[in-house]
Amino acid sequence: MIQAVRGTKDILPDTIDTWYFLEETARIISELYGYRELRTPSFEKTEVFSRGVGEGTDIVNKEMYTFLDKGGESITLRPEMTASLVRAVIQSGTYQQNSVSKYWYFAPFYRYERPQKGRLRQFHQFGAECISSPYPESDVEIIQLTHSFIQALGIEEYKLMLNSLGNSASRDVYRNALIEFLKDNKENLTEDSRNRLEINPLRVLDSKAENDIVIVKNAPIILDYLDNESKDHFEKVKSLLDSLGIGYEITPKLVRGLDYYCHTVFEFQSSALGAQDSFGGGGRYNTLFSQLGGKETPAVGFAMGVERLILILESLNKLPKTEAEADVFVVSLNLDFQAYAANIAQILRAKGLKTATDLQRRSMKAQMREANKCGAKYAVIIGDSEFENKQITIKNLSESSQETIGIELIPEYDFKF
């Protein structure tokens, strides 16, 4: 048997209603906030991500699906959306107009990682990006949007972790202070953290190794290094969230794994998930446009892991019910009635009823069972007398009542659901 590639999953009809629900909710909420959907190709030139996401990140170093195409160009399956989206916006030139533009997406992404629950090699994200506003109002709008979305799904128990990385000036000062501190404790750090000390020292704060956690406890805190501009920005974000009644937890050690973030960063966590407890996150990125060759443009955005949301909904028992396959099942008692039955089915479909017929030439009993199994509320029965008199018998399966009517009356017959 040929199996699906490791870390990939088929979405079968029995779970498709969950996907429709998430896609619909994502679209409706995004549009309520004035965001428009943007789609990009699922692969890009590799430099989009190596320059965009950052050479020091694990995503770029270890997790990308990169290959040479037949023309010798290095191509990468997108591991996330923001870099692609920024590339597309720069290319389209729309951001030049210096007015805010707002985009959302719901799409598959690819990372070569060891699969686990909630961690796949092809996975889906719903996200949104607000481009061209440097102001905290846009940070808050993004968080507000995610909040609305999570609420619309019926998820109430989750944590919003919030932090500020400040502007590049304060970040540099902090970075130096942190390196200084970590160097003093170098002997006690894990090997991973010692390596990161050189490449991306902020990530050491995120370490889960016990040794590191003990050391990091006393590390300098970025919030103490914010300059006035950065501090004002963060304070404004907090007070706006407060007035909106959106709860959050200040988490000075939250740094996130993509290089392009500055100022506000945030992450959503749920205890329903286990080791992969984060189901969404985002932040501000003011330098990404220039890194990708565009005009310097401030922006902020978020992404949520769709498969992880589904796991949460599952644990809360809030998955949408599967839709019935059919409203009406046409039972035909004789092969000679096939054409008649097919015509009846067409009339019913024209009324907007989901209509199924027997495709296995089975007995009446089996067809009735099938009607029941596919969730139909009505069975339409065609036997000798119906066929001869141009009639059908309509049986209400839940009430076990039935009546026989002429086919000309089908269009106005009142099927109740």
Place this chain on the structure above:
RNA sequence: GCGGCUUUAGCUCAGUAGGUAGAGCAUCAGAUUGUGGCUCUGAGGGUCACGGGUUCAAAUCCCGUAAGUCGCCCCA
């Protein structure tokens, strides 16, 4: 990329000290032939993940591979 656990019918799982496999659910068919859901009866369905090895004999022991899962790592 590293470590632990798991892998038997479509699904969930039994399988005792090595002797070529069982249950429940699901599927299908019947219960006097134009009526389903309940009940009863019966049937089909498994190269026991894959590949080696030990043995007269392996689902059962050993090795390897793959996939899943839980951690590490990373992130959504």
